[in-house]
Amino acid sequence: MEFIDVITERYSVRGYLDKEVEKEKLEYVLKAATIAPTGVNAQPFKVYVIDTKKHKDELSEIYGAKWFVEAPYVLCVVAVKNKAWTRPWDMKNIADIDATIVMDHMILAAADVGLGTCYIGAFKKYKAHEFLNLDENEEAVLFTPLGYGNAEPRDTPRKELDEFVVYVD
Known part of the structure; x- marks a missing residue:
């Protein structure tokens, strides 16, 4: 798939099929995490791959939407603060x-191989x-569920460029 197609067609999936994700696709998504740029290339993160069927109750306490635990996996990106770069000024x-x-790299990689995801920031920390x-x-x-989508995208109107782009001469 062309990159513009990946970013145009990707949407927040709020419903998943009861279908396993192939190991190659999971590894492809996880590999995207290793190539994500980070400050001074410190890579101060961990990615947790959580088996949804084994941890449905715990995950449901973290985020309550029913579709959150429908996909076979939930991924969580954890920042390791003491390993990250800090701006000295x-x-x-x-x-x-x-x-x-x-997370953005993984989500786009997932879309590239036909998997659905949904950014979850409103969880119980x-x-x-x-x-x-x-x-x-x-x-x-x-967090994001990771699996095969079983829900249509919502209507998500987008701003025109002139509504948010500011050129500085």
């Missing part, structure tokens, strides 16, 4: 930015940290 640790880029047994330097940033 304002001390902004960019671990959350790095983790978001990683304390439940996620408890379930994943994270330490004080780790932060769950985003």
Whole structure:
């Protein structure tokens, strides 16, 4: 698939088939995480691959939508804050930015091989940290189900370029 097709056709899938994801496709999606750019190439993240059938109850406590646990996997990108680059002029640790880029790469890779995903940022952080047994330097940033979609895309109107692009001369 052409890149423009991947980014145009990808949508937030809110329903999944009870169908296994092939190992090659899962590995393709995970490989995308390793090529995601991160500050000074520190790669300060972990990707948790969670078997939904084995952890349906725990995942449902983290995020309550029924479709969240329909896919065979849920992925979680965790930022490792003490390994991330920090801007020296304002001390902004960019671990959350790095983790978001990683998730974006995986989500686009999933779309490229016909798998559905949905960015989940509105989860119960304390439940996620408890379930994943994270330490004080780790932060769950985003989740996504990963599987074959069984739902149509919502109507998501997009802004025109002139509504958000600002050219600085």
